[in-house]
Amino acid sequence: MSVVERMSHALERLALAPASTAMLREVVHAAAAALGLKRVAIAWLGADGLLSTQAAPGPMPEALSDGVQDSWEASLVHAVRGARGSCLGMLLGCAEAPRDFSGEERRRFALFAQLAGLALERVRQGAAPVAAEGPSGCLDEAGFAARALAEAADARLRLLADVGTMLSGPVEWETAVSSVAQLAVGAFSDWCAVDFLDAHGALRRLTVRHAWPERMPRTAALEACTPERARPSAITEVVRSGRAQLLTGLGVSDPAAADGGPESEGGSLLVVPLVARHRTLGVMSFVRGPSSTPFTAADRSLAGDVAVRVGLTIDNARLLREAREAEAEARRHASRLRVLVDVDRMLAEAGLDLPAVLDVIAHKVSEVMGDGCVLQLSCEEGAFLEPVAIHHPDPEARWLLSGTVHARRQRLGDGLHGGVVLRGQAVLLPDVDAETARASGGLPEYLPFLERYGAQSLLVVPLVAKQRVFGTLGVVRDVAGGNWPYGEEDGLLLRGLAERAALAIADARAFVAVTEAVRLRDDFLSVAGHELKTPLSALRLQIQMLGRMTRDVAASQDLAQRVARAERTSERLGALVDELLDAGRITSGRLKLEREEMDLAQLTRDAVGRMTDALGRGGSEVRLIADEEVVGRWDRVRLEQVLGNLLSNAAKYGRGRPVEVRVERGGRGAVRLVVKDQGIGIAPVDQPRIFERFERAVTDRQFTGLGLGLWISREIIDAHGGSIQVHSAPGEGATFTVELPRE
Structure with missing residues (x-):
């Protein structure tokens, strides 16, 4: 009987037989007879998790249940897969003596492995008999191959459908991609790993899955199957080129053997890029051991389809994350902008009134940043900092904070605020308590407050105007009560507030200085006018008397002209003095x-x-x-x-x-x-x-x-x-x- 006849006969018996292990005996008998093998055996894990075997001809050696022994010379090994490609067991064939099998013999053995997969699947499912194909109930070799191809195509479509379902579910993309890798194991490969490029362009391992996780070596999952010893890393090359790599004949551990087994030739590696929008996002790596059929061009195409879906999922997830981050940043920016606009409005309402400006800054910063606010300005001598505004929503805390800060006047360079002025850089202390402050010795102005209210978060920024640091704006937040400590976002907001506060304070101080200078000038002019008024009046009186005398007596014409000029000059000088006095009256509001x-x-x-x-x-x-x-x-x-x-x-x-x-x-x-x-x-x-x-x-x-x-x-x-x-x-x-x- 020819090989085709034996296969057809086995398929016919398989179709008509009830769902029992007898179907498996038919397959292994047919395989042994068709290929002239001494013994053919099929091994699989039952529903109870125990290893089951079926061999022909004759009983299966007991040693096979514990692993293939050297005395039982296994010449052919092939994975037994179900209709959807999942690995169900193994088909082993032994010759009478060691010999090289031809490619045709290996292909036929693979066909018997497919028959064994169909039989084993029916045994597991308890399926009813199916009608044989063809008028005689037998399949020729071409029909059997066509049926196998159709089943493979159907399995591929189901795999892609399952991948799409997993990737579209309401889970995080990392979980979905890991589920896809798990799905690929057994249905498509023995191992599967997913690596993605992080924000810095470095490859990061997301997940690795194995057909038998309990039998994986303790080393990295893909360490043995990455052919770095013989050629450049396939993963690196795929990332660089963006093209898939298919490598066969690799030395990899057999995943079907306990503890991975010794390395043997015949494994295959398939690495495909994860691409979206013409950009490589990572790679998926698939590995089949020596006992499995090597990857083919069709497998490469299927892996590419899976990778396209995974790549789109990763890209969409990143876009969504970036959009959410951008939205969150926009909300934070809008919130900061609203606060800054509100502060600008309040400062504009305060105008150039320095006390009002300082009060607005302290209250608004305390309200926005919580809890306390300390505003200090360098004094006129420039060697010390003067607390000018302190606020806290708790009156008792405000009293204590104000008392401790005022009691410890700081030189520039000393303490927290003095150091900020000297260096011109902000200081953030996320969490500091009294013990830490006492040990560092750098927070004497806050020590009593920390002892009373516990751990605080401190943030101090410089006040800068015209490239000169002239003070500090500090905030304190209670973290002992569970509040979040200050962070980078708080620093950005406080710096924005400090910029506006610095400009407002500088303008108000300049206005105060100018107003004071004008007041001093007006006071001087008023005093000078009054001081000039009395002697000028006497002078004018004397000149007028001289004028009358020159008219009453015979005086020279030259003397009369000189007296007239002196009189006009005194009148003009008197008018100037009157203007100075009027200016003082108008400025002081005394013009009636x-x-x-x-x-x-x-x-x-x-x-x-x-x-x-x-x-x-x-x-x-x-x-x-x-x-x-x-x-x-x-x-x-x-x-x-x-x-x-x-x-x-x-x-x-x-x-x-x-x-x-x-x-x-x-x-x-x-x-x-x-x-x-x-x-x-x-x-x-x-x-x-x-x-x-x-x-x-x-x-x-x-x-x-x-x-x-x-x-x-x-x-x-x-x-x-x-x-x-x-x-x-x-x-x-x-x-x-x-x-x-x-x-």
Whole structure:
């Protein structure tokens, strides 16, 4: 009987026989007869976990139950697999004498192993008989091969379907990929390992699975099957090239043998890349021992399909993780931004009031960072730190913290805060208690607080403005009560708060310094004005007496002119002193109006009359246009002062050209006073500032003055509820318009 006939007969008997071990005897008898073997045996693990055997011809040697012995010369060994590719047992064949089997004989032995797998699967499942194929109930060799290929294709599809199901489940990707590796073991390979590239590009072992885990050697799972001794690592090459590697004839331990067994030739290694979006993410390695069929091109294709699914899963998981991390970072950034914007708003509301700014910083930082906040600034001498704001939500803790910090004034470089100022770098102490602080000696300002409230987390950052460290902002959080210690995110937030606090404090301190300087200046001017007023008044009186004497007696013309010039100079000096005194009154809020009913037109005529000589000396002719009567309630002396300033400026800057003065009734119960010259004019950029203190549009020394006249005039007009404006251009003169309400 030919080999084909024996196989067909065995298949027919298998199809018609009941589900029992008799089917296995039919297969091993057929294999022994077809290949001329002395003995063929099948060994498998039963449902009870015990080793079962079936051999032909004759009984199986007892020694086979404990392992193949040297005296029983096994020449052929092949794994027995089920329809889905899972390893069910082993088929062993022995010749009468050692001999080399041809490739055809090995292929036929593999076909009998497939028959044994079908039979063993039916034994395990207790399957009902199946009808034989073909009209005669027998299969020829081609039909048997076609059926085997169809079953293999179906098993591959089921494997891919199972892989897809596992990878799409609601589990972490590491667990899903490990499950896929476990699924591949038995159904596709004896060993399976998955390695992935971490964020630094280094290969990390995710999982390794073995068909018989209890029989794995104690060494690394794939150490024996990575052919590094004979050629470059296949795994490294696959990672580098992104192309699969299939290596056969390797020296690997037989996974079916106890403790791995000795190395023998015939194992195969299949390494496929895990690729997604044209990027290699890692590799999957599959190993079959010598007792299993070597990997084929079809296996390589199947492994590639599995790897594609695994690669997409890893990539999607990474993208999801990155998206979640980005979302979390965006939320953290938005939260920080909201806090910073809120602090900016509160600091803006505090303005340049330094105590208010310090209070806002201490309270808001304490609220956001929890629990306590300590704000210290370098003193004017620059050698010490001064606590300027301390806050804690617990009044008792605030009292203790404030007392201990104030009691231990620190030099720059000493203690926690002093060291931060000296080095200009933040300091984070995640968890510090009294014992640690006492041992280090570097936290004297916090020691009583730590002794009272237990372990704390401390974070101190420098306050920097214009590249100069001028203080510290520190926070303290109770970790003894279970709160999280400060970390990197807290450091980022506190540095952002410190930047805003530093700018606000620097601006407020600068404003305080400027305000103090202005106050000192105004005090000096006020004192100087009063000190000058008395001797100047006496001087003017003496000059006036000399003037009368020169007119009463026959004096030389030269003496009379000198006395007249001295009188004019004293008047001008008196006007300057009066301006200084008025500046002091206005700054201190002591400018008072004495309102009375008066005629502005007549007041203007009188003022022009008094200024005729001054205007005449400048060569300017005055043309007055005024209604007969413009009556209202104003301060006569102060409006005379305004008119004097405007006419004086017209004479000074008018270049000897005519000056026009108009007094007229305006709309809505207002009156208008206009003084227009044809002098040098004022540039638009200078027009806003000429109404400020000590500001002048012209710095030429030929034009004298303190730069107070227009500022005083504006303050007087504002006090009356009116306004003053200028319209001018260089070389086209200037027009000053005063609007005054009647009341």
